[in-house]
Amino acid sequence: MMDCKKALVETQGxxxxxxxxxxxxxxxxxxxxxxxxASEGIVHSYIHMGGKIGVIVEINCETDFVAKSEQFVDLxxxxxxxxxxxxxxxxxxxxxxxxxxxxxKEILRKQAINEGKKPxxxxxxxxxRIKKYYSDVCLLEQPFIKDSSKKVxxxxxxxxxxxGEKISVRxxxxxxxxxxxxxxxxxxxxEVNKQIAGK
Amino acid sequence: MMDCKKALVETQGxxxxxxxxxxxxxxxxxxxxxxxxASEGIVHSYIHMGGKIGVIVEINCETDFVAKSEQFVDLxxxxxxxxxxxxxxxxxxxxxxxxxxxxxKEILRKQAINEGKKPxxxxxxxxxRIKKYYSDVCLLEQPFIKDSSKKVxxxxxxxxxxxGEKISVRxxxxxxxxxxxxxxxxxxxxEVNKQIAGK
Numbered sequence: 001m002m003d004c005k006k007a008l009v010e011t012q013g014x015x016x017x018x019x020x021x022x023x024x025x026x027x028x029x030x031x032x033x034x035x036x037x038a039s040e041g042i043v044h045s046y047i048h049m050g051g052k053i054g055v056i057v058e059i060n061c062e063t064d065f066v067a068k069s070e071q072f073v074d075l076x077x078x079x080x081x082x083x084x085x086x087x088x089x090x091x092x093x094x095x096x097x098x099x100x101x102x103x104x105k106e107i108l109r110k111q112a113i114n115e116g117k118k119p120x121x122x123x124x125x126x127x128x129r130i131k132k133y134y135s136d137v138c139l140l141e142q143p144f145i146k147d148s149s150k151k152v153x154x155x156x157x158x159x160x161x162x163x164g165e166k167i168s169v170r171x172x173x174x175x176x177x178x179x180x181x182x183x184x185x186x187x188x189x190x191e192v193n194k195q196i197a198g199k
Numbered sequence: 200m201m202d203c204k205k206a207l208v209e210t211q212g213x214x215x216x217x218x219x220x221x222x223x224x225x226x227x228x229x230x231x232x233x234x235x236x237a238s239e240g241i242v243h244s245y246i247h248m249g250g251k252i253g254v255i256v257e258i259n260c261e262t263d264f265v266a267k268s269e270q271f272v273d274l275x276x277x278x279x280x281x282x283x284x285x286x287x288x289x290x291x292x293x294x295x296x297x298x299x300x301x302x303x304k305e306i307l308r309k310q311a312i313n314e315g316k317k318p319x320x321x322x323x324x325x326x327x328r329i330k331k332y333y334s335d336v337c338l339l340e341q342p343f344i345k346d347s348s349k350k351v352x353x354x355x356x357x358x359x360x361x362x363g364e365k366i367s368v369r370x371x372x373x374x375x376x377x378x379x380x381x382x383x384x385x386x387x388x389x390e391v392n393k394q395i396a397g398k
Contacts, residue, residue: 024309039377042250051241051266051275056255058374067250076250110223173372175257178238 040067041170046080055083057172062165075159075167081145082152083174088139091169096138104133139169239266240369245279254282256371261364274358274366280344281351282373287338290368295337303332338368 007025011017041060048054059076066072082088090096108126117125135141140153160167206224210216240259247253258275265271281287289295307328311321334340339352359366 020306023306025313041376043246043253043374043376044250045244045246045253045255047242047244051243051272054242054244054255054257056244056253056372056374058253058376060377073250107219107223114224171374173255175242175255175370177240177242177257178259 040064042067042076044076044080048084052177053084054175055080058170060170061167066163066165083172085145086142089137092140093134093138239263241266241275243275243279245283247283251376252283253374254279257369259369260366265362265364282371284344285341288336291339292333292337
């Protein structure tokens, strides 16, 4: 323990660097096991269609008491189902990278041009359609699957009010069996090559 | 459908580019829903300690028949438990990046130097200890939790022989509640700063 503190002082509180220093000194540190749990919440999963789609999501709150409450667990279940059904790519708008956003805007811009829109209207249209994009790909912006008049963020806000604690969706992963396997693209490419070759 | 084929021909079979072309033309394409399922298998999850740790894993095989078999599902369960208990970071050795590997070797090299090893022995020691590193962080190299005399890869090979199909672990994610939250490092840094300030 003293070694840890020394290493932390030596590295001015940088945990990752401190672990490296300790390991270099031959002091056994289970680097990947060092995580101290600082926050509360649960990890919830939902498997759909007998294993064809699966979701895992971490939702944080402030106390273990709330983490174990029925309402909080129900919220986690709803969010996991939302992710299975509505396929978000990000938790919130902030997670969409600048690059991704620009790529999307460029598509929408060309789309507007191809529709013959007046140049002075194009940027306005792009901004409008970006909102639609966000509500497609950002979990918190999506219409809630059980009540599409509300956004998912509104459901979370309701839980915050009821339970009296900060609640946030931290991260999620959605696996769909076989998605993105190279084979898929290979098959398509093959088909196209045949067409090009006139077969 | 014809539009899709045209777009694919136009982009020489590049699916991602084809989707962009289609969308620019205003043809409705649910880009993120376009994944055609090419392979078989299951997505399996395991939640430990009432939601403190969760794992999701995709395991592929060749036919739906095998995917639904009891032996295959049991294998998936074992692998998910393995990931919960033994905390791998990668599926296999190939996934460890050059950068990560060099970082690890550098630590082991300094460790050997600090232990006063002879210079001519150091590289040999590093190579030896890298194997230990792999068996720590790569799922397939880990000792199987239910029988540590076997590697996880051996368990999979046994299933391949029994079921007569190619079986592979494609990807996994392991969430531990609260791990890596900024707060943790902030707290440590604060503690260290206090020590430095002599409080």
